[in-house]
Amino acid sequence: MSETNTKSKRLKHKEDLRRKILEVAKELFLKHGYDSISIRKIADKIGISPTTIYLYYQDKSDVIYALHQEGFKMLATQFAVLRNVEEPFERLKAMGKSYIEFAMENRDFYELMFIMREPIEFVNKNYACEWEEGGAAFEALLVTVADCKAKGYFKQADLHAMSLYVWATIHGICSLKLQGHLDHVVNAHFPEKEQQLSLEKAFDTLVLNLKSIQ
The missing domain is CATH 1.10.357.10 (Tetracycline Repressor, domain 2)
Incomplete structure (x- = not known):
């Protein structure tokens, strides 16, 4: 696999994960209220570590x-x-x-x-x-x-x-x-x-x- 294709796949994976974070966060914020939701709860719903979300968003x-x-x-x-x-x-x-x-x-x-x-x-x-x-x-x-x-x-x-x-x-x-x-x-x-x-x-x-x- 070429370096260009590998880089393209990585970028797509990052964008897909970013969208998944936002999609799940939106669902949780609206269902349970902003104050009730933490980064950890968003991460648990997706099945990733909170640290991964912090690579994309500060808080x-x-x-x-x-x-x-x-x-x-x-x-x-x-x-x-x-x-x-x-x-x-x-x-x-x-x-x-x-x-x-x-x-x-x-x-x-x-x-x-x-x-x-x-x-x-x-x-x-x-x-x-x-x-x-x-x-x-x-x-x-x-x-x-x-x-x-x-x-x-x-x-x-x-x-x-x-x-x-x-x-x-x-x-x-x-x-x-x-x-x-x-x-x-x-x-x-x-x-x-x-x-x-x-x-x-x-x-x-x-x-x-x-x-x-x-």
């Missing part, structure tokens, strides 16, 4: 931050394809739908990115106010809202406040859905024919409100 906060980054890379990929939507309000709508789709299809990552406090605590401790991956996602929203304002939408609204309002509202809808609160209220108080469309109707109502903002 468990480094592990959860790596998961946090993975999730934002996935979200950024979904947002990237929307850059070609020229009409800014349509792009804003598409971003909202894409965000909801991401949350519903990647519930574990969404919880790590936006609900669990540990990843953002790691960011605050190690990177001060810099939040590269989350900042890029919010920057995409800022640019789109700025483009909307240039086309006559949200004329009297502050750019940053409007962007925060859009994100916070959609995040609230997603969080309520993921935690079961939205379905509980809908099932208890909505007519039966409207129960299956609660998430879509909430988003459509937000879109109507955004259109009416001067």
Whole structure:
């Protein structure tokens, strides 16, 4: 076997193990809570020594931050394809739908990115106010809202406040859905024919409100 092939196999083994560490850690963090899980418990679940994990990550906060980054890379990929939507309000709508789709299809990552406090605590401790991956996602929203304002939408609204309002509202809808609160209220108080469309109707109502903002 050539030296090149041997090196390639080693790199693949390292990458496969890195992904396995993250996959198992994600499962354990979400099932048992961050504080209940140690590097040793992650290692035991995989069948490796804790020392092996330390070759890849400094500690468990480094592990959860790596998961946090993975999730934002996935979200950024979904947002990237929307850059070609020229009409800014349509792009804003598409971003909202894409965000909801991401949350519903990647519930574990969404919880790590936006609900669990540990990843953002790691960011605050190690990177001060810099939040590269989350900042890029919010920057995409800022640019789109700025483009909307240039086309006559949200004329009297502050750019940053409007962007925060859009994100916070959609995040609230997603969080309520993921935690079961939205379905509980809908099932208890909505007519039966409207129960299956609660998430879509909430988003459509937000879109109507955004259109009416001067």
